Structure formats: structure tokens, C-alpha cells
Amino acid sequence: MIYVGIDDTNNEESVGTAKFTRQVASKVAEKFRVYGVTRHQLAQNSEIDYSIHNFCAVIHVEADKSHLNTIFSIAKTEIMNNFNIGSDPGLATAHEDNISSSVVSFGLDAKYKVVKRDAAIKLARDSEIIIEGFGEAGNGVVGALAGVGLASTKNDGRFVQLGDLRKIKQPEPIQKFLKSGIDKVITVEGVIIEEGIIFNTDNKPVKPSPVNGEIVLFVEPVDNMFRAVNRD
Template identity: 40%
Template sequence: HNSSAVIHIREAENRAAADVFATAKELMLADFIEGSDPGICVAADQDIGTDLCLFGFSAKKTVVTQEQARSLARQAGIRLEGLGGTEDGVIGALAGIGLAASGNDGRFVQKGTTRSLHGSQTIAAILASGVDRVETRGGAAVSNGIVTLRKFPKPAFSGGKAILFVEADGDAYHDIVTG
């Protein structure tokens, strides 16, 4: 299993980034599974260029190396660290930043209060929790109704928005995980 998680920090001066990095690093070092290769990365919006997005998309389709990741991070002034094992996690950490910056990849494991929603929820409650839009896989907006959630909403990052995709299920809907 290989995945990355990205924390989006929206602030003009990125003061919280150093604190988030230190806290996340501490948690990761305390909890990583033996045999895994965790990595951590922090980048300010202004440091994330097209080359970083391209690196992320490339990492999804081809084999990229630690040296490529470290070199790109160094050139951009981005903080990147391997935290254990082979340190190959630096590849996924940097790729995750680039993919998230594209605004069209991945899904949110938490946005707003989405993790507090369980079971059947109204579309209004889902939108109020931090999801930007609810729509079908075909792109049709869904503005009314009830959605049965598998666990909690995991909206996809699409067009720079948190989109919860749903399928019709009788008179209601159920969420589908994409991204």
C-alpha cells in the first residue's frame, strides 16, 4: 500500500507550516509501521510550481527516484525529509504536494467537519460540513436529498473544489469514493 496525505494550510505568511511540520513529524515517527518508508514535506503555495505538479503526475505513472525528489525540493526551497526505512517516502510526500497543488487529484480525508457525519445525511448537512458540491459521477449537481455514507464523506479534489460523488440508490443516494 502506498499513499500520501496532504494538509492544506491557507494563510498568507505560512507561519503555521513549521509547527504543523514538527507536529506531523513527531506523530509519524511515533506511529509509523516497521518496514514502511515514511516521508514528510512542507511547501508554501508560492514555492509550488508547474514542475512540482508534473513530478506528482509522473510519480503516478512511472518510477521516479529519491534523488529526483530531493533535487526538485532543494531547487524549490521546499522542506523534505525521509523518516525511516529506505526513505523512499520522500517521493510520495513531494508527489502528494504537487498533485494537491494541481487541484484535480486525490480526496479529502478531512475537510471542515466532514468526519463528524455518519449514516444517512441530508445534502444540506454535507454541504454545511465543508463539502463544496455534491454531484453524480456524470457531473450533474445534486442539491436535495439524503445520502447514505459508507463511513464519513471523502470528497474528491476536483477543479480546486471538494466534490462528493454520489450514485442514485432508490429514492436516495450513496457516496462513492473516487480520486
């Protein structure tokens, strides 16, 4: 698996990190199989320059290491062609073999405290991870590398793109979701649900979470149905 981390693509005029990363994923998918796109929450601190929520996004690409540079190039071209003046996007691309415990620890640190751009660049280069910042400061490299580390654990964030989930119009039976890439449907109390109807607020696509290598959709009972719940 190759992970493509993207962060800090948004300002007041841009579409936002998650949507932009799905846009990049669509370009990557023209040549490689994209498994999905995950969103990962990072620290919200007054010392960090972020727009609204401070999260990064990661494209999961089913490809071997020999395609690393090509995938990076595709993503970089899309960023260069579309990012808005005033934003500071960062891009990190890594094969799973090069994501060490130090990279994972960096991602975990970025969820709870301020981490520095120079530390991200040094760690990436020491780990043979391709990394680059754009814009005036390129501070997005922090979130891009953090996202790569977090996504590799298969136990953080949530999918904003997975299989055909974005095409499902709700409400729909649980089995339809299970056939579209979700492994389990579980209540926030930890009860596995196998029958029933699932919906999401404002009919938005559901966003399941990777949990110990499985794809889990968390729900809560509402009016004899189950409402999807997001986990950060």
C-alpha cells in the same frame, strides 16, 4: 496555504497512511488552522515498494510561509514518535508559493510511473521545499513530494478529513453535507443534485474531491437515495 505531504508510513502493524496523517493533522491543529487532509493515489507498479494501495496524504494548513519550519517540526516529531520499524516514511512541507509547475509535474508522473527518491530530494531542495526521509531507506519522500504537488492543483484525490464531515452520521439530507464544507453534490454522470438523502457504504465518512478549486461529492442513485462515490 502550507501543504504537508506524508507517505510510506505503513506496514503490517501500523494504522495506515490516511489515519496516521489525520493524527499528525490533529497535532498541527493545536497551533494552526487545518483546512483538511487529502488522499492521493500513486502508481501501482511491481518496481515500487508499497504496502497495499500506494497512496500518500497531504495536510492543508492555513498558515503563511513564516511558519513553514514550525509546521515541519511538528509533523516530523509525530512521525519520529510513532512510525513502525520496517516502514520508510517521508515528509515534505511546502508553501504554495514554492510549488512550481515542475513539482506538479513530478506529482503527476508519480501517479502513472516509477519516479526516483534522488529526483524527489533534488527537486524539493531546488524548490526550497523542506523534505526528509525516515527509516532505513526513506523512500516515502517520493510520495510526500508528489502529494504536495498534486494537492496544490486543487484538482486531484479526495478529502479524508474536511470540516465536520467525519462527524455526520448517515443517511442525512444533502443540505447537511453542503453546510459542512462541500460546495456541490454531483452524480457520476455530471448532474448537480440539490435535494435528497445521501448515504455511504457501511456508514463510512463521505470523501469529497477537489475539482477545479471546488469541493465536490460524487454520488449515484440507489433506492431513492444517493450513495457517495469515491474518486481517486
